[in-house]
Amino acid sequence: MKLDLSLYLVLDPVMCGGFDATIKLTQQVLDAGVTVIQLRAPQWKKRDWLRLSQQILPMSREARVPFLINDHIDIALACDADGVHLGQGDLPLAMARQLLGPDKILGLSISKAHHLQGDDCLLADYLGIGPVFPTGTKQDADPAIGLATFRDWMTQIHQPVVAIGGIGASETSDIIRAGADGIAVVSAICAVADPALATRTLGQLIHEARP
């Protein structure tokens, strides 16, 4: 499945208001133009991740939008997701590739300069870099790297990059002009009154910021 990182939604079902609200929001934002969905539900049990994923996958496939699972390769295998997004402490990417096969998408979080030198970096299909700005969403997030460091790292990277962390409408243009392929958001879509409008607004800003 083609990977367009432009508007990458990290879907937090608790922030969305629970199971049914998450399904509803997912259809709305697929219609409004998100280009990747990653499920991240740290407070949930795996059986609930699976049940939600099995509901989302027909919708995301219909929209030709990749659906990824945060951290848990076993859930991705169980629901036949399109890939996983892994952190530096998760299973090594070589192992993920072996378990998931050659066709699944592997993303990797990068939050420190030395991560860019790791073997895992070379095996990732894309890098998720951040937090660029301070975020209240991820409890155990590393310190924000800031826009200047993000710009600097972008000059060293030749893989597709999505920026994450504290990104909303005000930050989008700077991130895209720094060379990112896209922005990843959680609260900017999951925690707003009109997720479809937020999606269209961000999509428009991304479009306008591109050279």
Next chain:
Amino acid sequence: MKLDLSLYLVLDPVMCGGFDATIKLTQQVLDAGVTVIQLRAPQWKKRDWLRLSQQILPMSREARVPFLINDHIDIALACDADGVHLGQGDLPLAMARQLLGPDKILGLSISKAHHLQGDDCLLADYLGIGPVFPTGTKQDADPAIGLATFRDWMTQIHQPVVAIGGIGASETSDIIRAGADGIAVVSAICAVADPALATRTLGQLIHEARP
């Protein structure tokens, strides 16, 4: 690998004092007679689970003791563990069987009467029943069922059973006399001054309590 549930250690590497201390304790208690080891490290990242598992597996295989992974089928696949122990909220056992293949051991936690009626129950190679007594080890444990309820459930079950939760030397005889195949312990081995002695003592009590 033969499954002897007699003295089932749930290995908590934080309680053991960290990575190296856990390796040392593991060799001691394998020599002293534990019959199953399950790794459970909720505070750890998966990459550390994998690294520890890769160190333990040669030791447990040498001792012909099954080594199981709590919850995470992906870690079990990555290190080729002998099986997994799953809770009611983890991936369904039918899915676990599909991912792990026919030869791996699947254990299932049972903490409420209605769990005994679930489909998953029929697919498990053994049941872990408890907490029988109150425990301080597992933060999100269900209420203790008590010895009378445990005895009652044992009359309804025809699968191998290991009892868990607040079990030490004082409780072992009652549990075995109630018909359990074995006891599962965490702190009674991981949090004592002499884990090998504790293991031998519990092993002796189990032996003496059997008909």
